[in-house]
Amino acid sequence: MDAKELIARRVACEIRPGMLVNLGIGLPSLVANYVPASMGVFFQAENGVIGLGARPPEGMEDPHLTDAGGSFVSAVPGAASIDSAMSFGLIRGGHLDMTVLGGLQVDELGHLANWKVPGRMVPGMGGAMDLVTGAARVVVAMQHSAKGESKLVTRCTLPLTARRRIDLVVTDLAVIEPTAEGLVLRERAPGVSIAQIEDATEARLILLAEVPEMPVT
Structure with missing residues (x-):
């Protein structure tokens, strides 16, 4: 499997039956592919969908059914469409069991930077700040390095x-x-x-006596 699939499969192991989970755009959206429908998990997108499914087969896309990033999604039985006010009320009210977000940097204090790269135009901050503040649990799914630079840093240099x-x-x-x-x-x-992990990591890591291999679904 490739790096993105490995990450998505491992994140799926963190999800428990009956959870309400927000998936960020990009890599985090792949997590839905590896959570069995029998678990009764409902995936939420801040644009107003509860009950996201996997990306539909080519040719079966519904232009009215997308995630917050505009990518086509499917809906599971029991899915609901709600307005943005209700969607953000769920987020800000602490009703999400988990959010899975991408990341540009994570530092030794556990701070996340994922919404803006200085000098680049961004259409808006989206719901990331609300999600990190409001979700019961925040999981970051990202590749370890980008363009040869570690994304796990001593202190974030990008806006938190x-x-x-x-x-x-x-x-x-x-x-x-x-x-x-x-x-x-x-x-x-x-x-x-x-040793490979330490070489690829700018931040200081605390090592346990035993570090097992990660399970994947």
Whole structure:
């Protein structure tokens, strides 16, 4: 499997039956492909859909059914369409069990930067700030490095999404838990050594006596 599929499959292991889960655009949206329908999980998009399914087959797209990034999605039985005010009320009211978001940087304090790159035009901040602040659990799904630079850094140099410490980072190399003491290396990707992870990480990692390989669905 490729890096994105590995990350999505590992994030899917964090989801429990009956959860209400927000999936961010891009890589996080792939997580829905690896959660069995029998688990009764409802995926939410901040543009007003509860009950997102996987991307429909080519030719079966409905132009009125998209996620917050405008990508085509399907809807599971029992799905609902709500307005943006209700959608953000769910987010800001603390009703989401989990959000899965992409990331540009995560630092040793557990801060996430994922909404703006200085010098580049962005159409808006979207719902990222609300999601990081309001969801019960925040999981970041991202590749470990970009253009040879680690995305796990000592301190974020990009604008922070929120000052809340996120709960978990899943990359193509590792599963890392931000804690009050720092970033704890919890799991290694299959075939990846601790030395390889350390070499690819700018931030200081806290190493446990045993670091198992990550499970994937």
